[in-house]
Amino acid sequence: MNYKQGRYSNLIKPLFGLIDLVIINTTVFFFNINLKNAYIFNLYISLVWIFISVRNYFYEVERHTKIIKIITLLFRQIILFALALYAFIGVFKQPNISRLALGNYLLTIFALIFIFKFFNLYLLKKYRSVLSRNTRNVIVIGKNEKTRQLIKIFNTRLDFGYKFKAQFNTDSESFSLNNCFNYIIENNIDEIYFSVAELSNKQINRLIDFADNNLRELKFIPDNKDIYAKKLKYEYYDYIPILSLRAIPLQESVNKFIKRFFDIIFSSFIIVFVLSWLTPILAILIKLESKGPVFFKQSRNGFNYEEFDCYKFRSMTPNKSAHSAQATKGDMRITKMGKFIRKTSIDELPQFFNVLFGDMSVVGPRPHMVTHTNLYAQKVDKFMVRHFVKPGITGLAQISGFRGEIETDKDIINRVKYDIFYIENWSLLLDLKIMIQTFLNALKGEEKAY
Structure with a gap:
């Protein structure tokens, strides 16, 4: 068992969160909000921002997340943060705070975080597509219209950062899961995508066991999304539905x-x-x-x-x-x-x-x-x-x-x-x-x- 992912992309999201905290804390000092104690205010907005971010999944933006979802997350984050910000006046009994200055502060940080978030998304996409970094090796098991579309996405959407390595045709006489397993280990494959409709229950169980015992991520390409338990993680890569077998909170x-x-x-x-x-x-x-x-x-x-x-x-x-x-x-x-x-x-x-x-x-x-x-x-x-x-x-x-x-x-x-x-x-x-x-x-x- 020598498998090692060796990726440092998990540092990216906390780094973005830290930069956002710097933005919301330093911007305060550019406005005459009339605070009694700026340090208490900074502590309050920092804790509120972190709490709302966790509940809003603000930083859980994956490489295949649609722009419309990111914009929705951004507006929801700012609205909730605005409510908490104005609540500070009543909670800490500071009636002398300038509501107008507070409003201007909110608009400014919204603009700054909006620009920063999309600028960084652009840089990440270029980082993956041009420099071929922050990538994951993937294989596909099965051959049908959905797998063809998925492979096309892997090969054309280089900004997603997936490196398509091989496709295994289950209809081929030479197909065997053992060959797949050997290929996965020898080529350091990170993620396995397979068509549920093309494998038997016994084969799926073998595939699940292999992925669990070798620390590989296994993802389903479903034939009917209604037949699966709600515990499975359901995502879209463009318009292709993908199911993840095991949602691990600590991977977020x-x-x-x-x-x-x-x-x-x-x-x-x-x-x-x-x-x-x-x-x-x-x-x-x-x-x-x-x-x-x-x-x-x-x-x-x-x-x-x-x-x-x-x-x-x-x-x-x-x-x-x-x-x-x-x-x-x-x-x-x-x-x-x-x-x-x-x-x-x-x-x-x-x-x-x-x-x-x-x-x-x-x-x-x-x-x-x-x-x-x-x-x-x-x-x-x-x-x-x-x-x-x-x-x-x-x-x-x-x-x-x-x-x-x-x-x-x-x-x-x-x-x-x-x-x-x-x-x-x-x-x-x-x-x-x-x-x-x-x-x-x-x-x-x-x-x-x-």
Whole structure:
């Protein structure tokens, strides 16, 4: 599993959002609005803009999004922002604010953001069409009128940034999904498009399993849009309807930015106010009981299956099987101090450095040892789906009773189910709920925390 997307386009949308915030905050000072406290006003409009942007999906503009939709998003954003802006007068009791100056300010930022947004869209289109950057390799499975139209779009709309690599004709005697799979892996294909009408249910299931287990995006070309569940993501590329199998909220740049911002703030807080004084104390206690390093480092698989060094406080005596054998109940390798910090999950606290460095998130699927990951990837269906997001210090599976030692296949299968549910249903509120439950579980102790 060496697949790596290696795209940095996820930084584009947060960057646009940051520039918009700069525009709305700096423009204030060009108008005599008569504010009592400009800093409170700037904080207010920044938070309001971010909140409205998230609810309005203002920055979720894809490469194939129609201009009319972008204009609609822009007008809705400004209207909602205007309502919140005038509400500031009543909420903060500032009757002396000039309504006329506030109106001129609104018109100015509307014009500036309108120009900026379309100028950047133009630059992005040129970036893809002229320089052939920010592109995705795609294949199409099936041969009919809709696939022909879709391939034409890929080849003519270079500004979309799709590189069409191959078409597989299902009516051909030489067609086999195994050939498709080999081609996808050998040619580093990012997205797979297939015609639902031309594959059997068994073939579709095989294709779904392959995409999940190899971190490829799978998209449907439907024959009848009414027969599909509303959970599927429905989009148009020009006039061709496309269905995406799995909508992952954390693939949306705004959500990714919010989660990363929260991770940085929370991990910094723990490092400064907890680890700064707790680490020296634990270092002395760990060293007094057994020889060896204070921290334990282990290679694990994270986002996009990439390996990283995961840190913990050492809870075992140094041993040769530390990187291959899980801790079991009554494990003789665990020290007395180690038993306490494992029971209270204190041994996991150094992973907040992993969070700060960007290898992990506070909440997400728990990462496994590399040897175990390779085993489970072959043994457990859809195990690789967990690597669509960053791993976490805690996760939904862990608070649901599936933490610690994997004693039976049922343990890892259920863990994967909870992880996939989390990936498909992520929200900041869900993260907060998991964190609170993790803290409560640590206080009362857990049966498998050994």
